[in-house]
Amino acid sequence: MDVPDLAWAARLVGDGWQLGGRLEGAMQLAGTPAKPELGGELRGDGLAVRALDHGMRLERGKLLLQLTGDKPGDVRLLLKQLSFESDFQAMPRTLALDPGVAAANLTAKPGRVEASGELHLGNTDGVLTLRADRLGVTQRANQWMLVSGDAKLTLGEKLLDVLGSFKVDAGYWELAKSGTPQLSDDVVIKRKEQKKAKAPAAARLLSLKIDADLGRYFHFRGAGVESRLAGSIKIASEGSGLPRATGSIRTVGGRFDAYGQKLAIERGILNFQGLIDNPGLNIRAIRTNLPVEAGVEVTGTARRPIVRLVSDPVVPDAEKLSWLVLGHASDQEGSGGGGVLLAAAQTLFGGQDGGTLGKLQRSLGIDEFGVSSGSIGGSGRSQTSSIANTSSFGSTNTTTGQIVSVGKRLSSDVLISYEQSLSTAESVVKLTAYLNRNFYVVGRAGSDNALDFFWKYSFGR
Incomplete structure (x- = not known):
């Protein structure tokens, strides 16, 4: 077999993908259908895999795949080498301006991902190991991330076991805007009943155990929050159950946009103790350097958040809102109508993102x-x-x-x-x-x- 260009195979993968490179090899089939004997070798050079939607570019790949059989009926597929270099897009400005990020060390040379393993074709069991060094999993202007770590996939007769540990070397994630409107939970749609086909039983159960560390340079922006994130979580699932997460993610500094003001985040914690899409919230953001420092506190869960006004010292809610929006007490003379108008405009025309x-x-x-x-x-x-109708030590009209x-x-x-x-x-x-x-x-x-x-x-x- 000699395939000089794999570009045509991208249509088999799906939209948004590009493939490239050369594939060649030779295989031999002998024995009987009950006890086949396979042998041969497949080589790839200059391979390329590009995920256009995510900006991931894996280039200059190499492949060495062998088929061996020690005895009839026992055929092994050996992945001796599969490696790619990961090319990077320009680092987002927020990351580049972070004094702690060594941009030159991170992006001076391409990242790398390697895989090797073995699969028994007769028994359908095998092992695959994966190792990544600064892999650019997403390389877009609003979502940019380098990841390092390793994983091991073990395939059994009835179980696929995934064990891995990954760390974000540097990342920037800007949360996408909310999509189309959705119906509320109390709306029920009834359709014509149809006979449901019996769902086939799962061929294999999935056991998932992955440690994910956000590292020291993961910047986040979205839902009014602009901050650096830190922390780690463990993602696990047993059998056919949904993945569950344990651990916490916290904000490091940063600001929160609310009521037309940029509030300093004093505490921002996401606690994971169950389903990964419903963490517990413990967030407190304050407008600082005022006689009454007012702000908001968010507790509860992601699905059912509880938001309330807070202040130090404690004052009535009306006063909290006045200090938060206007920067002074509600009965204090002076302007502020324009500030209220702009805060309302931000809420009406864009919510927390402005x-x-x-x-x-x-x-x-x-x-x-x-x-x-x-x-x-x-x-x-x-x-x-x-003093003499002026507000400072100088004199002016x-x-x-x-x-x-x-x-x-x-x-x-x-x-x-x-x-x-x-x-x-x-x-x-x-x-x-x-x-x-x-x-x-x-x-x-x-x-x-x-x-x-x-x-x-x-x-x-």
Whole structure:
């Protein structure tokens, strides 16, 4: 046999696949139908397997497959060598900017995957071992992952046993948007009854035991969450039962978008103690560096989450929402209507992912966008001191009106922003540094040049 190009065989695999490479070999059949004697060898060179939907590219593959039989009726299929090099697509920007990721070491040379094993054709039992080193299982702009580890598949008469351990070298996973609407659980559809054919019994039972470690550089974005994930889970199934998982995955730093604000994640844990698609939730995200630090807490399970407002110190829910959305108490004078409007717009037009407004913010590279009323000198965001009708140690004529502001977070506690008055030509660049929940510093340059120190203290109710 001599097949110079395997591209035609991709149609046998399915849509979204490409195959390539050369296959050649020779085999001999002898003996009787009851006791066949097989011998021969099959070689492949320059093999390629590409999963276009996932961006996985396995190139420059080699294959050595042998058929041997020590005695009539005992034929063994020996996989001496099956190896591929894994080519990589460009690393997502989020990963490339992570100071802990050694991008050059991870992607300087291709990854590798190797397999070998043995199958007894007469008894239909065998063993296959698999080893991966920085295998690019998915290489898309929104889903990019390198995996290393090994697995062993043991095929018995009535059981397929899978034992493996894998670790993510580096990964970025952006959760896809929700699909088409689904009917609620209380809707029942009745169709014309049809005689059901008896399901055939499973040929083999599956025993699955896999350890999965997310490693140190797995970034996640979706459902309002933007964070690095860490932890490990064990996936197991016995017989015909559904796979079950044990372990936990936690967030490391990161932010959570809720009510139009970017909240700091204080605690984010997914606990797996059952079915893999229904982990327990233990999440707490807070708007920090305010006299009342308000946020949300999510408990329960993925199928039945419980969301509630929290704050430190504890205040009524209406006050929690005011501090969370507006950044001040509900009875405090000042603007905030624009902030409420934008928060509502984000919820209406895109939920936790921000929709159109969130896309615009990400495309412009900004973290905050708001409309408020007040003065350029006073920023319209908080009550400030008044000395000779100014809010700072400098002296300037301030203009009251609508102010548009955009901001970019340099860190969790440092924000640089630009404010432009809609009624005048005045504008200012601000650098805000939050030192703790009661004390922060604001430097301004432009129509108002000043350095302000703010200290807040709340007492009474």
